[in-house]
Structure formats: C-alpha cells, structure tokens
Amino acid sequence: MIDAHDSLIVRTMARLLIPLIQLFAVYVLVFGQYGPGGGFVGGVMLGTSLILGILVFGPEESPCRLANKVVHGDGIGLIIFAGVGGLCLIGGGEFLNYSDLEIPWVTTDSRRRFLGILMTQIGVAVDVAVTAISIVFSLSSSDESEQPDD
Amino acid sequence: MTLWFEILLLILLVVTAAGAILVKDLISAVFILGSYSFLLALVWAWLGAVDVAFVEAVVGAGLATIFFLLTLFGTAPKDTHLRRSAPPRLALLGLPVLGLLLLYAAEDLPRFRNPASPASVHVSPDYLSNSLEDTETPNVVTSVLMDYRAFDTLIETAVIFTAGVACVLLLGRKRE
Numbered sequence: 284m285i286d287a288h289d290s291l292i293v294r295t296m297a298r299l300l301i302p303l304i305q306l307f308a309v310y311v312l313v314f315g316q317y318g319p320g321g322g323f324v325g326g327v328m329l330g331t332s333l334i335l336g337i338l339v340f341g342p343e344e345s346p347c348r349l350a351n352k353v354v355h356g357d358g359i360g361l362i363i364f365a366g367v368g369g370l371c372l373i374g375g376g377e378f379l380n381y382s383d384l385e386i387p388w389v390t391t392d393s394r395r396r397f398l399g400i401l402m403t404q405i406g407v408a409v410d411v412a413v414t415a416i417s418i419v420f421s422l423s424s425s426d427e428s429e430q431p432d433d
Numbered sequence: 434m435t436l437w438f439e440i441l442l443l444i445l446l447v448v449t450a451a452g453a454i455l456v457k458d459l460i461s462a463v464f465i466l467g468s469y470s471f472l473l474a475l476v477w478a479w480l481g482a483v484d485v486a487f488v489e490a491v492v493g494a495g496l497a498t499i500f501f502l503l504t505l506f507g508t509a510p511k512d513t514h515l516r517r518s519a520p521p522r523l524a525l526l527g528l529p530v531l532g533l534l535l536l537y538a539a540e541d542l543p544r545f546r547n548p549a550s551p552a553s554v555h556v557s558p559d560y561l562s563n564s565l566e567d568t569e570t571p572n573v574v575t576s577v578l579m580d581y582r583a584f585d586t587l588i589e590t591a592v593i594f595t596a597g598v599a600c601v602l603l604l605g606r607k608r609e
Contacts, residue, residue, distance in 0.1 A: 311487075316570040319483040321578065327491045334499060357601070361594045364587055379583040396568040400579040403586070407579075410590050414597030415496055421604040422503040 287341035297339040304332035312408050316397065322404030326360075326411030333412070334419050342420075354417045360410025367402045379403075439479060446472045463501040470494035480545075484574045 288294060305328075312325030333350040342351055368379040376383025381399025382392040389395055449469040456462045470493030477486035543550030560577050570576040578586050 315575050316568075316572055318572060319487045319574075321484065321572075321575050324484075324487050324491050327488075327496055331491070331495055331499070338499075354601075357597055358594055361590055364590050368583075368587065379587065381580060381583075393567055393569045396580055397570060400568060400570060400575065403579050403583065404575075407586065407590050410594055414593050417597045418500065418600045419503060421600045422500065422507055 288339045293339055297335055301332050301336050304328055304335070308332065308408075312404060313401070315404055316400060322407030323411055325404070326408030327415060329408060330412035330415030333416055337416070337419065350416050353413055354420055356409075357413050357417055358410075360406045360408070360413060363406030363409060364403050367399060367406065371399075442472060442475055442479070446476065459505055460502070463498055463505065466501070467494045467498040470497070484572075 288297075308325045308328035311320035311328060312322060315321030315325065333353070337350055367381070367384070370385065371380050371383045372378055374383035374385045381396040384395045384399050386395060386398055389398065446469065449465050449472060453462050453465040453469055456465060470489055473493065474486040474490035477483075477489055543552075547553075560581055561573055564570055564573045564576040568576045568580050570580075
C-alpha cells in the first residue's frame with residue numbers, strides 16, 4: 284500500500300525535514316537529563332522521522348533502507364536496557380543499580396549513575412523507534428495481502 | 434489575562450473531544466483527535482508537567498495520528514462513515530448523576546500545589562533533594578524514571594516490545 288509520493292514539494296520537504304527531525308530527536312535523547320524529554324520521546328521522534336521517509340519515498344528507496352532493516356531488530360532496545368542491568372549484576376551489585384557499573388575512567392558513583400541513565404535511555408529509544416516502524420509496516424502489509432481479493 | 438487563556442484552552446479541549454466523537458467522517462475525527470492532543474499538551478505544560486506535555490504532543494498528536502490514518506486507509510472505505518443510534522434513556526439519566534458523584538468526590542482531593550498532599554510527602558522530597566547529588570541529573574523526571582524507578586521503566590519497555598511483536602504477529606503477513 285505504501286508507494287512513493289510523486290509530488291516534488293512533498294519529496295523536497297521530506298528531504299529537508301527528516302534530518303532536522305533526527306537531529307532534534309538525538310538532542311532530546313542526549314539532553315533528556317538536563318531538559319524535558321528523554322529516551323521515550325527521542326525514540327518516538329526517531330521512529331517518526333523514518334516513518335515519514337517510508338511514507339514519502341516508499342519502503343524501497345535509499346533513505347529508508349535502514350528502516351527496512353530496522354524491523355528485524357525488534358527487541359534490541361530491551362536487550363540494551365536489561366543488559367545494562369545485567370552489567371550492574373556483573374559489577375557486583377543489584378540489578379539496575381547503576382552505581383555498580385564497571386565503566387573505565389569513571390570513579391564517582393554519581394557519574395556511573397549518570398552514564399547508566401544515558402545508556403538505558405538509548406535502549407528505550409531504540410525499542411520505541413523499532414516498535415513504531417514495525418507497527419507501521421505491519422499495518423500497511425496487511426492491506427497488501429488483501430488487495431488480490433478486490 | 435492568563436486565566437482567560439486557560440479557560441479558552443479548557444473549552445477548546447472539551448469542544449475538540451466532543452467533536453472527535455460526534456463527527457461522522459472518521460478521517461476528520463482522527464485529525465480532531467490530533468488537535469485535541471496538542472491542546473492537552475498545552476494544558477500539561479500549563480500545569481508544569483513539561484515532560485508529559487512533550488510525550489503527549491509527540492505520541493498523541495504525531496504517532497497515534499499516523500497509526501489511526503494507516504488503519505483507516507487499510508480498512509475498507511465502507512466503514513469510514515459510522516451510523517450511530519440515539520443514546521439510551523438510561524445513559525442520559527445516569528451519566529449526569531455519575532458526573533455529579535465525581536464532582537462530589539473531587540471535593541476531597543488535595544488542592545493543586547498543596548505541599549502537604551499525599552503525593553508530595555512520601556518519597557518525592559527525597560528524589561527532589563537527592564537527584565542532582567546522586568545522579569548528576571538536574572531533570573528529576575528523568576532520574577526518577579530511569580534510575581530510582583528503573584525497574585518499572587524496564588517493564589514498560591517490555592510492554593512496548595510486546596505491542597510491536599503482537600502487531601507483527603496479528604497484522605503482518607509475508608512481505609517479500
């Protein structure tokens with residue numbers, strides 16, 4: 284069902300907007316500890332920028348080849364999040380207690396917890412973005428399979 | 434001056450909510466729902482919950498609208514128009530009574546910004562005073578979500594993952 288859009292205006296606007304949205308998403312993700320935002324919002328915006336690419340250029344076009352591959356990575360974000368918790372266990376502490384993370388060149392507990400928050404936020408962002416894209420793909424592919432019936 | 438703006442905001446919120454339910458065309462309903470989400474995001478920002486406002490604007494107005502539209506385009510054009518029967522008498526009588534009961538119960542809720550309300554005396558003073566020291570994170574919402582309550586967030590991430598897998602299993606057919 285998703286075909287490439289043939290309007291030049293839409294394609295040019297998408298070409299301009301997608302990198303901006305992605306830049307802002309990364310900003311929101313990384314600076315979630317200093318301002319509003321965080322992993323969830325950053326992930327949704329990252330996913331939305333790729334969805335815009337899918338809707339405008341079609342799933343096979345070059346800016347969105349990443350999105351096609353991304354669907355196979357469902358669960359990577361969860362693994363990152365739980366993996367950080369597991370690293371805390373390996374570091375000799377409690378699950379998801381970041382002060383036991385073993386990070387080289389980091390000496391203070393508060394810095395470890397800061398970096399732990401950052402890593403888990405990246406995990407949440409990856410999970411949310413992949414889920415958003417895969418839901419869009421599954422919503423559109425069900426239509427594809429029904430079309431021969433008409 | 435600002436109070437008028439807030440009253441206008443709340444009236445617009447109610448109007449868009451009613452419009453999203455009452456409008457016949459489902460695609461218009463989706464867009465009205467998106468504008469409702471934007472107004473709701475403004476209300477959250479007015480109440481000081483900037484993170485919630487951000488999520489509401491991005492998810493409610495952006496992502497949910499895309500999902501609704503894709504669902505509508507995926508379904509047959511027949512059900513873009515709904516036929517509704519008149520509401521039953523019981524609902525017309527019962528819902529105002531329920532609303533009055535809710536207003537009566539709302540009298541007992543703690544006042545907004547009351548420092549002695551149960552929500553702000555239990556653990557949140559600890560979080561507010563220790564967040565910067567413990568985690569070098571000035572945004573307390575982030576430190577509560579990702580550090581103090583990290584286990585909750587992990588399970589929420591698992592819920593999102595499960596939703597994606599369920600959508601692929603239920604809707605996704607083989608794509609070449």
